[in-house]
Amino acid sequence: MRHIAIIGSGPAGYYTAEACQKTFGDDVRVDIIDRMPVPFGLIRSGVAPDHQAIKGVSRRYEAVALTDNVRFVGHVSVGQDISIAELGELYDAVVLATGAPADRPLGVPGDDLPGVIGSAAFVGWYNGHPDFAGLAPPLDGPGAVVVGHGNVALDVARILAKTGAEFDGSDIVSHALQGLGRHRIDTVTLLGRRGPHQIAMTPKELGELGDLTRATAVVDTADLPPLAEDATLDPGQRKAVAHLRAFAAHPGDKPIRVVFDFFAMPVAVEGDGKVERVIVERTALDKDGHAHGTGETYAIPAGLVVSCIGYRTPPIPGVPYDEALGRFANVDGRIAPGLYAVGWARRGPTGTIGTNRPDGFRIAEQIAADLPGDSGKQGRPALDALLAARKVDVVTFRDWQRIEAAEIAAARDGAPREKFVGVEEMMAARDGV
Incomplete structure (x- = not known):
C-alpha cells in the first residue's frame, strides 16, 4: 500500500489524487490536507462568482473525494498543526499543491x-x-x-x-x-x-x-x-x-x-x-x-x-524555495526524496485549471517510479492519531457537505449559495449550530 499526502485541495490537488487512483488502483490511500474547512481552493475563492459554469468542475473533484481511497482532511494547517518533516515520516510521498495565493x-x-x-x-x-x-x-x-x-x-x-x-x-x-x-x-x-x-x-x-x-x-x-x-x-x-x-x-x-x-x-x-x-x-x-x-x-x-500582475506560492518552513520564481524549488516536480510539487506550486502561476490535470498525472508517474514497493509507512491512521493528540478539529468531506447544505439553504433568491466567510461560521454549520 502506498500512502500519499497532498497539501492543498484545489484543482492541482484533486487532479493529482485522481491520477494516483488511476496509477495505483486500490493500492493507494490519499489524504488531501487543507488549512480551510472547505475544499476546492481556487474554484471556490478564485474563479469569478459570475462564472458558475467554470465552478462546475468541482463536481468532478467531489466524485474523487467520495471514493474509498481518497480523503479530505480540512482545517489542518501544515507548518502549524503538523510539519512537512512529520508528514514525510508518515507518508510515502508528500505532494505540495498549495497553488500561488x-x-x-x-x-x-x-x-x-x-x-x-x-x-x-x-x-x-x-x-x-x-x-x-x-x-x-x-x-x-x-x-x-x-x-x-x-x-x-x-x-x-x-x-x-x-x-x-x-x-x-x-x-x-x-x-x-x-x-x-x-x-x-x-x-x-x-x-x-x-x-x-x-x-x-x-x-x-x-x-x-x-x-x-x-x-x-x-x-x-x-x-x-x-x-x-x-x-x-x-x-x-x-x-x-x-x-x-x-x-x-x-x-x-x-x-x-x-x-x-x-x-x-x-x-x-x-x-x-x-x-x-x-x-x-x-x-x-x-x-x-x-x-x-x-x-x-x-x-x-x-x-x-x-x-493584477501575478502571484507567488507562500514558502513553507523546511521546503526549498525559489525566490526569483516565487514557487518551490523543484526539478520536474521533484523537490527532495519523497517530496513533490504540482500545479502552480511547481511551475508558477501559469496555465488554466485544466492544465493541472496532466501535471497531476506526471507527478503520479514520478511517484510510481520512485516508490516501487510498500515502504511500511502508516499514513492515514498515524496522521489521525497525531492530530487527535494535538486536539486538531479535523473537517471531513462529509462535514463539508453539511457546510455546503447550510450555505445552499441560506442563499438569497436566484443565488446557488451564500458562502460562510468565517472559519468559525463554517465550523458551526458543520456542527449544526
Whole structure:
C-alpha cells in the first residue's frame, strides 16, 4: 500500500489524487490536507462568482473525494498543526499543491498606501475567502485603476462595472454585493505595459465587457496595430483583438467607462494618507517585444488600485524555495526524496485549471517510479492519531457537505449559495449550530 499526502485541495490537488487512483488502483490511500474547512481552493475563492459554469468542475473533484481511497482532511494547517518533516515520516510521498495565493507586490513608490490592493485579496473579498472577508476596499470613486491585461484584471473590471441585477445566479457574497451596489466609481482604467497584440485575455472573457448594462469598454484606435498584422496571431488571440477593434469602432455612451490604457505602466501611487492618483509612464516596445519607459508621464485619478500582475506560492518552513520564481524549488516536480510539487506550486502561476490535470498525472508517474514497493509507512491512521493528540478539529468531506447544505439553504433568491466567510461560521454549520 502506498500512502500519499497532498497539501492543498484545489484543482492541482484533486487532479493529482485522481491520477494516483488511476496509477495505483486500490493500492493507494490519499489524504488531501487543507488549512480551510472547505475544499476546492481556487474554484471556490478564485474563479469569478459570475462564472458558475467554470465552478462546475468541482463536481468532478467531489466524485474523487467520495471514493474509498481518497480523503479530505480540512482545517489542518501544515507548518502549524503538523510539519512537512512529520508528514514525510508518515507518508510515502508528500505532494505540495498549495497553488500561488499570494500577490506579487506592485513594486512602485506608494504601493503601501491604503487603497492599493492585490488581486488575490480583492478577488478573495468578493468571493468570501475568510482571509479577505473584512477587506472593505474603497469604492467611493470616482476612478479605479486595475494594473494588468490578463483575465484576472478583466474579472476585477467586470465585477466593478456590473449592476446588482447582473449578479443574479452568481455566488458573490452579500458583503461584496452590498459594497459594490453603493460604489461611485465611474471609470475603471486597465493599465498594460504592452499593446493589444500582447494581451493575455481570452476572447470569451473579453467579449463579456461588450454586454454590460451600465458600462462600456473604451479602446483608442491609435493604440491598435494595422489590421493586416492580426494575421500573425494565433486564432484565440485574433478573436480577442477583434473584440478590442469592435470596442474602438463602436464607443458606447454608458455611465461607467472601462478604459484600456495600452503602452502604460505605473511608476508611483500618490495621495495624502490614501490612494488619490496613479502616476503612469508611457512605454514603447523594442524589437524583441519588451516594454521600456519613454519618460512621458501623466496622472490618473483613482481611489482604488488593484494590482493584477501575478502571484507567488507562500514558502513553507523546511521546503526549498525559489525566490526569483516565487514557487518551490523543484526539478520536474521533484523537490527532495519523497517530496513533490504540482500545479502552480511547481511551475508558477501559469496555465488554466485544466492544465493541472496532466501535471497531476506526471507527478503520479514520478511517484510510481520512485516508490516501487510498500515502504511500511502508516499514513492515514498515524496522521489521525497525531492530530487527535494535538486536539486538531479535523473537517471531513462529509462535514463539508453539511457546510455546503447550510450555505445552499441560506442563499438569497436566484443565488446557488451564500458562502460562510468565517472559519468559525463554517465550523458551526458543520456542527449544526
